[in-house]
Amino acid sequence: CGFHLRGLGGPLKAMPFASLSVDGAGPVYNQVLVELKRDGRVSLPAKGVAADALLVIAPESTSKDVLTVNRAGKVSEYQLTLRQNALLTFRQSDAPVPVSVTVRRQMSYSEQVVLGKEQEEAQLWAGMQREAASQLVRRLAYVKPPETDLPATGKTDAPGKP
Amino acid sequence: DTLPAGSLTVTADELSGQMDNELKARGNVVAIRDDQTITSDWLNYYVKRNELIEAGDRVHMTQPGSDILSQKLDYSMATQQGSADDAVFAFQQGKGVLRGKSDELKILGDKHYELKRTTVNTCDPGDESWYLKATTVDADYTRNVGVARNARLYLGGVPVLYTPWMDFPLDGGRKSGLLFPTFSVGSAGLDISTPYYWNIAPNYDATLFPRYIAKRGLMLGGEFRYLQPGYQGQMYTEQIEDKETDTHRYLWKGRHQQQISPDLSWGFDGSYVSDHDYFDDFSDRLAQVSSDNLERQAWASYNLGWGAATIRAQRYQTLIDNARGSTIPYARLPQITLNGGQRLPAGLSWNLLSEATRFSHPDLQQGDRLMLNPSLSWRADASWGYIQPKLGVNFRQYALDGWRYGGTPDQQRSRNESITTPTFSVDSGLYFERESEFAGSPHTQTLEPRLYYVNIPYRDQSKLPNFDSSINDFDWTQLFSENRYSGWDRINEANQLTAAVTSSYIDNDSGLERLRVGIGQRVYFSEDRVKLYPGESVRDNVSDILATVGGDLTRNLRLDGAIQYNPEQGRTEKYNVALRYHPEAGKALSLRYRYDPDELVEVNGTAVNYPTRQIELAGQWPITHQLYGVGRVEYSLAAKQAFDTLAGFEYNAGCWTFRMVGQRFVTDIDQFKTSVMFQLELKDMSSFGKVSDTLRLAIPGYSKTNE
Amino acid sequence: EIADSSKPIELSADRGTLDQNNGVTVWDGSVVVNQGTLQLKADHVVVTRNANGQQTLLATGKPATFRQKVEGKNEYIDGKGNRIDYDSQSGIAVLTGNAFVKRGQDSVAGNVITYNTQTELYQVSGSNPQTTGAAKGRVTVILQPKTEEKK
Numbered sequence A: 001c002g003f004h005l006r007g008l009g010g011p012l013k014a015m016p017f018a019s020l021s022v023d024g025a026g027p028v029y030n031q032v033l034v035e036l037k038r039d040g041r042v043s044l045p046a047k048g049v050a051a052d053a054l055l056v057i058a059p060e061s062t063s064k065d066v067l068t069v070n071r072a073g074k075v076s077e078y079q080l081t082l083r084q085n086a087l088l089t090f091r092q093s094d095a096p097v098p099v100s101v102t103v104r105r106q107m108s109y110s111e112q113v114v115l116g117k118e119q120e121e122a123q124l125w126a127g128m129q130r131e132a133a134s135q136l137v138r139r140l141a142y143v144k145p146p147e148t149d150l151p152a153t154g155k156t157d158a159p160g161k162p
Numbered sequence B: 001d002t003l004p005a006g007s008l009t010v011t012a013d014e015l016s017g018q019m020d021n022e023l024k025a026r027g028n029v030v031a032i033r034d035d036q037t038i039t040s041d042w043l044n045y046y047v048k049r050n051e052l053i054e055a056g057d058r059v060h061m062t063q064p065g066s067d068i069l070s071q072k073l074d075y076s077m078a079t080q081q082g083s084a085d086d087a088v089f090a091f092q093q094g095k096g097v098l099r100g101k102s103d104e105l106k107i108l109g110d111k112h113y114e115l116k117r118t119t120v121n122t123c124d125p126g127d128e129s130w131y132l133k134a135t136t137v138d139a140d141y142t143r144n145v146g147v148a149r150n151a152r153l154y155l156g157g158v159p160v161l162y163t164p165w166m167d168f169p170l171d172g173g174r175k176s177g178l179l180f181p182t183f184s185v186g187s188a189g190l191d192i193s194t195p196y197y198w199n200i201a202p203n204y205d206a207t208l209f210p211r212y213i214a215k216r217g218l219m220l221g222g223e224f225r226y227l228q229p230g231y232q233g234q235m236y237t238e239q240i241e242d243k244e245t246d247t248h249r250y251l252w253k254g255r256h257q258q259q260i261s262p263d264l265s266w267g268f269d270g271s272y273v274s275d276h277d278y279f280d281d282f283s284d285r286l287a288q289v290s291s292d293n294l295e296r297q298a299w300a301s302y303n304l305g306w307g308a309a310t311i312r313a314q315r316y317q318t319l320i321d322n323a324r325g326s327t328i329p330y331a332r333l334p335q336i337t338l339n340g341g342q343r344l345p346a347g348l349s350w351n352l353l354s355e356a357t358r359f360s361h362p363d364l365q366q367g368d369r370l371m372l373n374p375s376l377s378w379r380a381d382a383s384w385g386y387i388q389p390k391l392g393v394n395f396r397q398y399a400l401d402g403w404r405y406g407g408t409p410d411q412q413r414s415r416n417e418s419i420t421t422p423t424f425s426v427d428s429g430l431y432f433e434r435e436s437e438f439a440g441s442p443h444t445q446t447l448e449p450r451l452y453y454v455n456i457p458y459r460d461q462s463k464l465p466n467f468d469s470s471i472n473d474f475d476w477t478q479l480f481s482e483n484r485y486s487g488w489d490r491i492n493e494a495n496q497l498t499a500a501v502t503s504s505y506i507d508n509d510s511g512l513e514r515l516r517v518g519i520g521q522r523v524y525f526s527e528d529r530v531k532l533y534p535g536e537s538v539r540d541n542v543s544d545i546l547a548t549v550g551g552d553l554t555r556n557l558r559l560d561g562a563i564q565y566n567p568e569q570g571r572t573e574k575y576n577v578a579l580r581y582h583p584e585a586g587k588a589l590s591l592r593y594r595y596d597p598d599e600l601v602e603v604n605g606t607a608v609n610y611p612t613r614q615i616e617l618a619g620q621w622p623i624t625h626q627l628y629g630v631g632r633v634e635y636s637l638a639a640k641q642a643f644d645t646l647a648g649f650e651y652n653a654g655c656w657t658f659r660m661v662g663q664r665f666v667t668d669i670d671q672f673k674t675s676v677m678f679q680l681e682l683k684d685m686s687s688f689g690k691v692s693d694t695l696r697l698a699i700p701g702y703s704k705t706n707e
Numbered sequence C: 001e002i003a004d005s006s007k008p009i010e011l012s013a014d015r016g017t018l019d020q021n022n023g024v025t026v027w028d029g030s031v032v033v034n035q036g037t038l039q040l041k042a043d044h045v046v047v048t049r050n051a052n053g054q055q056t057l058l059a060t061g062k063p064a065t066f067r068q069k070v071e072g073k074n075e076y077i078d079g080k081g082n083r084i085d086y087d088s089q090s091g092i093a094v095l096t097g098n099a100f101v102k103r104g105q106d107s108v109a110g111n112v113i114t115y116n117t118q119t120e121l122y123q124v125s126g127s128n129p130q131t132t133g134a135a136k137g138r139v140t141v142i143l144q145p146k147t148e149e150k151k
Helices: A027-039 A111-140 B278-282 B283-289 B692-696 C002-006
Strands: A020-021 A053-057 A060-067 A075-090 A097-108 B008-012 B014-018 B022-033 B036-046 B052-062 B066-076 B081-093 B095-108 B112-121 B130-140 B143-155 B158-169 B182-186 B187-195 B196-201 B204-213 B217-227 B231-242 B247-259 B263-273 B293-303 B307-318 B331-343 B348-360 B367-376 B380-382 B385-400 B416-432 B431-437 B439-455 B496-509 B513-524 B545-552 B556-566 B571-584 B587-603 B606-622 B627-636 B641-652 B656-668 B673-681 B686-690 C009-012 C014-021 C023-035 C038-049 C053-071 C076-087 C092-103 C107-114 C123-124 C141-145
Touching: A020 A027, A027 A053, A027 A111, A075 A111, A075 B587, A097 A111, B008 B014, B008 B036, B014 C141, B022 B052, B022 C141, B036 B066, B052 B081, B066 B095, B095 B130, B182 B385, B231 B278, B247 B278, B278 B439, B431 B496, B431 C009, B496 B545, B496 C141, B641 B692, B656 B692, C009 C038, C023 C053, C076 C107, C123 C141
Parallel strands: A020 A053
Antiparallel strands: A053 A075, A060 A075, A075 A097, B008 B022, B008 C141, B014 B022, B014 C123, B022 B036, B036 B052, B052 B066, B066 B081, B081 B095, B095 B112, B112 B130, B130 B143, B143 B158, B182 B187, B182 B673, B187 B204, B196 B204, B204 B217, B217 B231, B231 B247, B247 B263, B263 B293, B293 B307, B307 B331, B331 B348, B348 B367, B367 B385, B380 B385, B385 B416, B416 B439, B431 B439, B439 B496, B496 B513, B513 B545, B545 B556, B556 B571, B571 B587, B587 B606, B606 B627, B627 B641, B641 B656, B656 B673, B673 B686, C009 C023, C014 C023, C023 C038, C038 C053, C053 C076, C076 C092, C092 C107, C107 C123, C107 C141
């Protein structure tokens, strides 16, 4: 039915840069570094070493809103929203390209199990941060490099880690 | 010939003067200097008197950002100071416009004006729908702040408000001075609060809220905010001598955060009220809905590089009358946590979760609990997949005090418990792709099967108390976690395999995930004998099937849904579906349906199961290009009741926007509260009423039309 | 300079004619008139001398020009106009017909400029007194920034 393993049956979609330096702080920033190392299509030079592009991860903006109320007028569902913005700037162009990802989760709530729900919410946020990071890295492959024909020499052979 | 900067060109019908000294111009005088232009009937210019210009009878002085028409103008080009009589002016900076007339307009310097006996507003010329009449308005465009003194606000020509002092932003920025009164009429009668914003210092400010409530009397509220490089925080309080209950009632709310050193920080936050009904009587809907337990905590945290150590004291104030037992959450006095982890070479990484906590409670069993959970995992990644085995061991040591109320003699003695639980899990996944199409444009379709195996041996935890554990929702996150309980008092027995597959369509052009569908189920190879409470029903052999769908079908249309199907009983356990249409600012529609046959509902302290079939419709839509309708209804088909109905409109007349919203919402079983709220926003000047905050929560995608 | 008006007038031209009975001399062809630091150039100059020896000049040219040093400064005043009437005794020059006077960086332009070379007072009007009722001409003065006076 046409499906092939990514990177084996067909060309792996190359990143529009060969090396990337990443700036920022916070859980999503840390997870983006993990995802980039796992992804393997891009080299991550050490701080200070020039790279083909710079990705700046903005502080994440989160909100926890009441989604539904039950018949006793109490919260029955919260909606957790994580908005993660980032700016990708190619070395030879100074126009940063905005890349943003929004992740939403719902969580039921009950005043009977406040401490339990506190930790369940923390687990949901951690999962949302991992998903935001992986979607952000996946989205980078689709950013158009500036007109000057940048040699897109992203590594195409997928290095199998030991 | 381009003139050098600073040269003055005067053109008129008649001219006379003395070179290098003075100049008199008569008849249609036009004087131009750099970007300043002055036109008048007559004009004198005195070089020796600080390049003073005197101009009269219909003087019109314009420069970028300012336009002044007056009877007589004195202006020194050297000092850029001067004054204009009977001035009609218009100043502009950024999006902010300030227009009006004043008996005397003093020019104190470049872009800094003082208006004496003036009326100002931010409307189009001739639009007098509202204006501010003040003895002085100091408009300093270098600091973007306007300050009015002895000011009266006129709405439709009628004075509605007086303030001795008020500041407002000049560039359309958010910082607004006088927060105008908030009116609402509801079941508690007339409710007016007139907040005053007090900008104490660049990083200290306060807002004072005197508030009159017809049935209860005068409440004094105040919020104090501070922001310094090393620390920041805010304190909020409301105090009232309640006429109806003849008691002193209050609310305290505070937050503080301080960075002592790059690695050491501490803080506290929390809220406390005088009595259980405080929120029902005084606060807006949001606070009532989500506040049976008010958290108070203080914490200090040290960053170790590979992890962080935190100590905190936390307790809750439970606002339920004669609450007992599990209705009151345990207090953690204190809780010390040490979490961290590091990546090691060759794909290995270790992780540590650990915690030592003293749990205290008014009537339930108290005790100390130490928990250590180190784990080691290894991960291999390729472009086509990954595999990640993980081995951990959970050690728990309890020092339990004896029961103080009831219980068997055995339970009334203090005792220790210690349990060690090894845990093992393997997460693995493959990534398949193919080129395909979605809605006519090329998309990449992914297919990602995932297998997740968990093995945790049985440990008898029936003699353990339940300090902080609860059963997690059975959702996608739960499908891929080792323990179906949160908290550390229960670790489920597991010999289970979760199989799931997700597929999504990714737009080859934008990388936008158009649609993502996922389906997963768990197979239990053995029975889970761990229970949180005796009657807990635990699944064996197969779990429910979980399916989720979500995606931006188009740039404006968002679909989200999830369903939980029970194959053994052949029925749907739960499902919800939501559609959100948001073509542009000011237009938003959302529809959501939720079905849950036995949702847990607390009815003052006791948990009861109710069927839930709830539909939520919300929208903001333009009626005319200035009038917008807003509405929301959350209707329970099971209870045949609307838990929340809201309707209103928003009229945007350019330089003022008026919002009026009526809301009726449930506060307890078959008890409702109604309120009507007004909000008037004067463009860039100020707004009064918090209606827009209520709307932002009620209507997904709501946006203010004057933003 | 102020002292110019007490200086003798020297004059040179291609052709000159003398009209004895009313003391009028007429000069034509690149006429140059010098009086102290004042220098006037024109195509046609009529010099009349009145009873007590005061001389007045009427110069026309395309344009007629004059130049004079400013009292006490090494700056010059330059003026031009289709016609210049100059009274050497009072030092007043009347320039008519797209008249223009420049002193240092400052300049004055208009239809008729009356300029007193001694007091540096000037008057500029747009309308030409001979053609009453004509469209009001505009006059312009351009004053440069006084650098030394700048704060």
